[in-house]
Amino acid sequence: MERASERRAAARTAVVWEAVQHVLTARPGDPGPARVLDVGGGTGGFAVRLAGLGHEVTVVDPSPDALAALGRRAAEADVAARVTGLQGDLASLLDLVPRAGADLVLCHGVLGLLDAPAAGLATIAGALRPGGALSLTVAQAHAAVLARAMSGGFAEARTLLEGTLAPAGSERVAGERRFTAGQVEELLDEVGLRLDRMQGVRVFADLVPGSLLDLQAGATEALLELERLATDRPEYLTLAAQLHVLASLPGA
DSSP, rough: OOOHHHHHHHHHHHHHHHHHHHHHTSSSOOSSSSSEEEETTTTTTTHHHHHHOOOOOEEEESSHHHHHHHHHHHHHHOOOOGGEEEOOGGHHHHHSTTTTTTEEEEEEEGGOOOSHHHHHHHHHHEEEEEEEEEEEEEHHHHHHHHHHHHHHOOHHHHHHHHHSSSSTTOOTTEEEEEEOOHHHHHHHHHHHEEEEEEEEESTTTTOOOOOHHSSSSTTHHHHHHHHHHHTGGGGGGGGEEEEEEEESSOOO
């Protein structure tokens, strides 16, 4: 039986997973398996599932332990032949993988760890084929204010509130940069990537007590449906813990 923490984790990632699947199935014609690059993909939460759909996935991650876990996970799912793990990071990405070779790049939770987010996005653009897609998740600046206030950190919430209009990625919370929607759009434009869709994810999942998912029958499914309904509504974008962006490299 799934624990509440596992059900909450599923609700947090389901909307992103569904959007990634749509990107791959919406490719024109009969393109066959996609070449997917997962930057910072760790133990393969997305990579193994994508390989299970028949795609060829390369995971680039700095942690040898995470890559070892990825290998075990891929073997258990019988997709090891379609999953490649490479030790590295965004700085070394184009030395590890072919330039302009990826149909889809996943960059989930990585951009906020970089000192130079624009340079990281430019590197990703160099790995995409013309017409290729990027799935990007970043921590959302306004949600950090709400989270700190709800936990009683009012002074910190005020500091964050005053900093949300600063230059893109200038503010850090617990070592991670957080971005507004406008800042993400500016970064994409700077490196020549076209914004196709921006949605708020984890609007409610981070706020709902985990105990409710155990106490109420069907609560996880209801929470996920609520997340789906809110994800494209602009009035909820600033409440989302993360922004999920789908972008593409023009020129196909």
